[in-house]
Amino acid sequence: MPVEMGLRRIIISEIHEQQVIVLKELEGDRSFSIQIGIFEATSIDRKIKKIPSPRPLTHDLLCQTITSLGGELQEIQINELKDKTYFATLKIRQDGKFVKIDCRPSDAIALAVTMSVPIFVYEEVLEQISEDI
Amino acid sequence: MPVEMGLRRIIISEIHEQQVIVLKELEGDRSFSIQIGIFEATSIDRKIKKIPSPRPLTHDLLCQTITSLGGELQEIQINELKDKTYFATLKIRQDGKFVKIDCRPSDAIALAVTMSVPIFVYEEVLEQISEDI
Numbered sequence: 001m002p003v004e005m006g007l008r009r010i011i012i013s014e015i016h017e018q019q020v021i022v023l024k025e026l027e028g029d030r031s032f033s034i035q036i037g038i039f040e041a042t043s044i045d046r047k048i049k050k051i052p053s054p055r056p057l058t059h060d061l062l063c064q065t066i067t068s069l070g071g072e073l074q075e076i077q078i079n080e081l082k083d084k085t086y087f088a089t090l091k092i093r094q095d096g097k098f099v100k101i102d103c104r105p106s107d108a109i110a111l112a113v114t115m116s117v118p119i120f121v122y123e124e125v126l127e128q129i130s131e132d133i
Numbered sequence: 134m135p136v137e138m139g140l141r142r143i144i145i146s147e148i149h150e151q152q153v154i155v156l157k158e159l160e161g162d163r164s165f166s167i168q169i170g171i172f173e174a175t176s177i178d179r180k181i182k183k184i185p186s187p188r189p190l191t192h193d194l195l196c197q198t199i200t201s202l203g204g205e206l207q208e209i210q211i212n213e214l215k216d217k218t219y220f221a222t223l224k225i226r227q228d229g230k231f232v233k234i235d236c237r238p239s240d241a242i243a244l245a246v247t248m249s250v251p252i253f254v255y256e257e258v259l260e261q262i263s264e265d266i
Contacts, residue, residue: 039172040191055218058173058191061236065195068232069202069225085188094202101201103194 173239
């Protein structure tokens with residue numbers, strides 16, 4: 001069963017190349033962090049702070065592309081953890097069918113925040129994280 | 134009439150925030166430069182140098198999204214210059230129709246390079262540049 005999680009924190013450091021986002025279970029206490037790039041972290045941060053941009057940024061363009069091609073982002077899923085890399089999927093509804101697209105969690109979360117859709121994490125991923133600690 | 138142009142140069146500077154790409158007419162000598170962000174410049178540079186990435190980067194995800202939703206990028210157009218800002222459009226074919234999506238030239242060129250589609254610049258834009266010089 002996928003578990004719905006929310007974006008708890010973004011830690012942006014100008015010293016390190018990798019930034020950190022923390023996801024926390026909505027109806028529980030489990031949480032975990034994912035390292036992401038500075039571009040994706042800044043993009044997510046702008047979305048949360050609702051900082052407007054005069055022109056569409058790359059994640060805005062991605063949202064606009066989904067909508068213009070008749071798709072509707074339903075949710076994003078973080079569904080695998082392999083060799084310390086998290087894998088994510090965009091779940092898009094188009095013409096009554098679901099289209100799933102493989103991506104990095106950072107892009108998926110940037111889209112989820114922009115389009116206000118839920119973030120789900122597979123139970124297997126959460127179990128794997130707790131085993132690794 | 135739109136004029137087909139090619140990406141002539143990318144100038145990446147670690148000192149300045151804005152990077153520069155130079156487009157040049159394929160069948161002529163006119164050229165001009167556009168200032169873009171470091172993320173977009175790096176993304177275009179990686180595509181040209183065919184540097185592989187273990188996971189899809191944001192522009193790869195954009196290409197994958199277009200394809201997964203039944204679209205096919207036909208060309209990109211730089212169709213307006215207003216208050217020193219260039220405007221671009223993705224021209225996507227879907228179910229025999231064309232869908233046009235407004236974007237920044239940097240994202241459009243990153244997609245054009247990734248998906249090997251032509252870059253067109255409107256004659257009006259080229260005329261405006263020559264008047265401004």
